Amino acid sequence: MLKKIMTFSFLATVVLAVFSCKKDVVPKPSSHLRLDYPVAEYAHFENDCPFTFDMNSNAVIKQKGDCNFEITYPKMKATVYLTYKPVNNNINTLLRDAQKLTFEHVIKADDILEQPYLNPSKKVYGMFYQVEGNAATNTQFYVTDSTKHFVAGSVYFYAKPNFDSIMPAASYLKNDMQNLMESLQWK
Template sequence: MRVLRNILVLVTLGTLLFSCGDDPIPKPQGELRLDYPQANYKSLSEQCPYVFDTNTEAEVKLKDDCSMVIEYPQMNASIFITYKKVHKDLDVLLNDAQKLTYEHVAKADNITEQPFVNPREGVYGMFYTISGNAASNSQFYLTDSTSHFVTGSLYFKAKPNYDSILPAAVYLENDIRKIMESFSWKEAN
């Protein structure tokens, strides 16, 4: 019994002696580094009444009604593009596009509107950036104001956490701007 007690005392003293050391030093604060490839674009020309440039890193899935999903698998994100023919209902389509954007106001910290006008190509629209933990971080619409109407929305396949997805959201906002700037209608107005 006494031997066991002596061994226990020696183990306890040894642990105390060897566990003491230099004061702990905190690790330097690390920053998450997300590198995305340099954006390269190609023209997307399907059997639809419009054409625009898309990122070569994206996968385009076209639907029968000229709507499409532009997927970014490495970012777990998609841009949903919807096409509608205008039938004397441009006001309704514009109101629906604006309403869809402002449905995010409950979770958004800020919604910024940027008008888009390209009279040479007959393309007019609006680009919305949505900051905060909203479901969509960017939305837009484009029209020729007489025959065609296109809307687009960016969604991530993850719970909205603006701080975490911000680098990817900024990268994809640039892609959306490229879509809008290169957008043209195939038929003359």
């Protein structure tokens, strides 16, 4: 009987030793998500509308009637909306509406940075807004010549607003929108 118990104990020990042997667990080093976007190359865009601009050649542009455009970035799931409105003694209303649209995001925004844009030689004046935080739009702008033309632009992502997740794409698009605004010219 003792021999059976010792044999059973020996076999149990061998089975436990074989199945309990695992490789040592080595923790993975901390890392960061790597998002590589292509270097922006800008192409001049011109059609029948009373303005021209440069846009990222990786983006796709669609006219939505009356000189309104959607510039999509499929890989980033984002769209820049451009809206044109003629100025007919309503510049104050257009400016107020553009500013109101930006400041509606103040509830979710951590900060809104305003950067004036003045180009007297091209008669292009405006404001560039960078909205930080979990707002629906992170970048907006408007430009005008104060007498005939007004263009507003804003970027939206097709994702729930989470600034930490979209920050690399938002930074990339901020640069594109700033380039678009600064290259805009009236015909």
